[in-house]
Amino acid sequence: MNDTFLQACRGERTAHTPVWFMRQAGRYLPQYQKVRNKISFLELCKTPELAAEVTRQPIDIFGFDAAILFSDILIPMEAMNLDLDFHEGKGPIFAHPVRSHKAVDELVVPVPEESVPFVLETIRLLRSTLQIPLIGFAGAPFTLATYLIEGGSSKVFLHTKKMMFQEPKLYHNLLAKITACTSAYLQAQARAGAQALQLFDSWVGILAPCDYEEFALPYVRSIISDLRAVTDVPIIYFANNGATLTRLTTTVGADVLGFDWRLPIGDAVARAGNHAVQGNLDPLALFLPKEKLEARIKSMLTDSRDARGYIFNLGHGILPETPPDQVKIAVEAVHRFSGKS
Amino acid sequence: MNDTFLQACRGERTAHTPVWFMRQAGRYLPQYQKVRNKISFLELCKTPELAAEVTRQPIDIFGFDAAILFSDILIPMEAMNLDLDFHEGKGPIFAHPVRSHKAVDELVVPVPEESVPFVLETIRLLRSTLQIPLIGFAGAPFTLATYLIEGGSSKVFLHTKKMMFQEPKLYHNLLAKITACTSAYLQAQARAGAQALQLFDSWVGILAPCDYEEFALPYVRSIISDLRAVTDVPIIYFANNGATLTRLTTTVGADVLGFDWRLPIGDAVARAGNHAVQGNLDPLALFLPKEKLEARIKSMLTDSRDARGYIFNLGHGILPETPPDQVKIAVEAVHRFSGKS
Numbered sequence: 001m002n003d004t005f006l007q008a009c010r011g012e013r014t015a016h017t018p019v020w021f022m023r024q025a026g027r028y029l030p031q032y033q034k035v036r037n038k039i040s041f042l043e044l045c046k047t048p049e050l051a052a053e054v055t056r057q058p059i060d061i062f063g064f065d066a067a068i069l070f071s072d073i074l075i076p077m078e079a080m081n082l083d084l085d086f087h088e089g090k091g092p093i094f095a096h097p098v099r100s101h102k103a104v105d106e107l108v109v110p111v112p113e114e115s116v117p118f119v120l121e122t123i124r125l126l127r128s129t130l131q132i133p134l135i136g137f138a139g140a141p142f143t144l145a146t147y148l149i150e151g152g153s154s155k156v157f158l159h160t161k162k163m164m165f166q167e168p169k170l171y172h173n174l175l176a177k178i179t180a181c182t183s184a185y186l187q188a189q190a191r192a193g194a195q196a197l198q199l200f201d202s203w204v205g206i207l208a209p210c211d212y213e214e215f216a217l218p219y220v221r222s223i224i225s226d227l228r229a230v231t232d233v234p235i236i237y238f239a240n241n242g243a244t245l246t247r248l249t250t251t252v253g254a255d256v257l258g259f260d261w262r263l264p265i266g267d268a269v270a271r272a273g274n275h276a277v278q279g280n281l282d283p284l285a286l287f288l289p290k291e292k293l294e295a296r297i298k299s300m301l302t303d304s305r306d307a308r309g310y311i312f313n314l315g316h317g318i319l320p321e322t323p324p325d326q327v328k329i330a331v332e333a334v335h336r337f338s339g340k341s
Numbered sequence: 342m343n344d345t346f347l348q349a350c351r352g353e354r355t356a357h358t359p360v361w362f363m364r365q366a367g368r369y370l371p372q373y374q375k376v377r378n379k380i381s382f383l384e385l386c387k388t389p390e391l392a393a394e395v396t397r398q399p400i401d402i403f404g405f406d407a408a409i410l411f412s413d414i415l416i417p418m419e420a421m422n423l424d425l426d427f428h429e430g431k432g433p434i435f436a437h438p439v440r441s442h443k444a445v446d447e448l449v450v451p452v453p454e455e456s457v458p459f460v461l462e463t464i465r466l467l468r469s470t471l472q473i474p475l476i477g478f479a480g481a482p483f484t485l486a487t488y489l490i491e492g493g494s495s496k497v498f499l500h501t502k503k504m505m506f507q508e509p510k511l512y513h514n515l516l517a518k519i520t521a522c523t524s525a526y527l528q529a530q531a532r533a534g535a536q537a538l539q540l541f542d543s544w545v546g547i548l549a550p551c552d553y554e555e556f557a558l559p560y561v562r563s564i565i566s567d568l569r570a571v572t573d574v575p576i577i578y579f580a581n582n583g584a585t586l587t588r589l590t591t592t593v594g595a596d597v598l599g600f601d602w603r604l605p606i607g608d609a610v611a612r613a614g615n616h617a618v619q620g621n622l623d624p625l626a627l628f629l630p631k632e633k634l635e636a637r638i639k640s641m642l643t644d645s646r647d648a649r650g651y652i653f654n655l656g657h658g659i660l661p662e663t664p665p666d667q668v669k670i671a672v673e674a675v676h677r678f679s680g681k682s
């Protein structure tokens with residue numbers, strides 16, 4: 001059993017630096033494409049045997065030190081009574097954006113065992129075979145809310161910020177429901193066997209710190225505090241593009257803080273204080289020639305040496321266009337330079 | 342003559358805090374729409390009388406303390422021998438992305454007086470009538486390069502970073518040509534009468550600091566250094582989403598640094614050192630109710646009091662959906678709270 005990932009999460013010394021990549025199970029892998037060609041993305045998420053298979057693929061191929069459940073942050077949102085669809089090239093679409101008190105009232109806070117049993121079954125299947133830790137995850141409430149309010153992806157998040165600024169009561173009612181759903185969802189994942197839990201706050205980087213503090217932070221804190229009461233699995237909080245939020249993100253109660261590539265890893269370590277640190281190679285840096293890619297990884301390992309636990313990762317999800325050979329080079333470099341025999 | 346804007350640029354005390362908004366001449370104004378309905382965006386940029394008219398509109402309506410030339414950062418790129426088109430909703434499109442040595446070789450470095458005389462004529466027209474300073478502008482080379490390489494707007498900038506990482510010589514050849522063009526373009530604007538010049542680095546926030554230092558910074562520095570040799574107009578550098586780049590952006594040689602809303606204005610002032618500071622209200626904060634909008638502006642004025650020159654602005658361009666009445670509230674609040682009689 002390779003437990004380096006969990007040791008690093010807890011701030012313990014590790015024999016080598018553990019590494020996993022966000023979206024490591026995904027479109028850049030021909031093996032994934034082969035499964036995905038036969039089934040839609042949502043169906044794949046909902047079929048435990050196949051979801052477990054694609055979760056395992058990058059572990060078997062590259063030797064990552066942690067696996068992350070193959071799923072999507074919007075799966076539990078669909079279960080709140082929303083029509084979710086994924087359009088090729090357009091991303092997720094909610095046919096009925098949530099922008100009124102009526103729409104918020106109609107959202108249900110589902111029981112995960114009833115609404116998303118396939119997620120929990122995937123976790124159980126994986127735990128019975130994996131030799132490395134399994135990470136469960138959810139979207140953080142603000143990020144989830146943007147999808148519900150905008151009806152999908154967005155650039156400027158007009159509807160979300162309009163609701164925050166003009167109808168704060170409606171906004172907070174919505175966030176409270178999303179938070180209740182997410183809290184129950186992550187607790188169920190821990191019960192099913194997830195050994196660490198990551199909260200993805202992918203869009204929080206569009207908020208001024210004062211707005212983050214009022215409209216996003218309290219809900220993250222609440223989920224983590226609820227989790228602490230029932231489980232001791234490490235909790236990772238990834239605030240994407242959150243360099244100006246670190247004075248606040250260090251207060252959410254997470255064990256590990258994830259960083260995107262905009263903040264040099266040495267600065268991230270300095271700001272993270274007592275937290276373990278995860279990140280933060282630019283996913284596009286995987287396109288560097290071997291020698292330069294290895295040099296960049298080497299200096300990240302040097303610059304992160306004072307971290308209270310360090311987990312090597314990308315600063316964002318791996319891109320579909322990434323050559324798998326480059327992923328191999330990166331994972332091997334992290335292991336070799338950090339002393340894995 | 343109201344020179345508060347130029348005084349603030351030079352770090353001098355001002356009778357009140359000057360204010361202008363990025364994209365203050367634009368689609369949110371019915372008066373602009375009326376002009377724009379009769380003519381395409383590119384034609385409007387190329388018709389001096391109309392470009393001057395829409396430049397003046399927000400000054401007459403709201404009493405901004407500076408005007409900015411109505412144009413687009415891609416205008417001088419088209420003049421390099423590229424097919425540029427603007428599609429409604431899709432933004433700018435270059436039909437032939439620049440991704441090969443041949444494509445770079447075919448770019449010309451035009452003489453602004455011959456290639457974009459309409460821009461210089463617009464500046465002269467405006468100078469003959471405006472009672473406030475006129476800002477000229479250009480895109481910064483990295484930002485311009487992303488449009489040329491991607492063929493338009495982008496999310497992850499795959500082609501740009503691939504070229505940087507895999508064909509650095511090609512990338513640097515391209516950037517050198519864009520820089521020569523931009524340098525000549527800004528010098529011509531100063532000769533025509535622009536009283537300050539802003540470089541927009543809209544996309545530089547996707548770069549890790551080490552990549553910014555290698556692939557973007559040298560070209561900004563070169564343009565500013567060339568300008569210093571021929572003109573003493575203040576130079577503003579706006580690195581959008583650049584909070585992690587401030588250790589580097591403070592070295593480009595600008596007089597004024599512009600900031601987006603992610604960095605609290607007090608932190609921006611602290612990091613800007615000897616520079617004047619411009620920014621940085623979230624454009625979406627213009628949707629706040631009057632009282633809260635005014636309170637936010639008031640605290641920005643307080644938090645920026647130690648700046649060596651402060652210019653109130655948004656942290657990014659104003660959105661087309663913004664109610665003009667809210668712009669009026671904001672401009673009046675900046676003036677009233679900063680002591681304009």
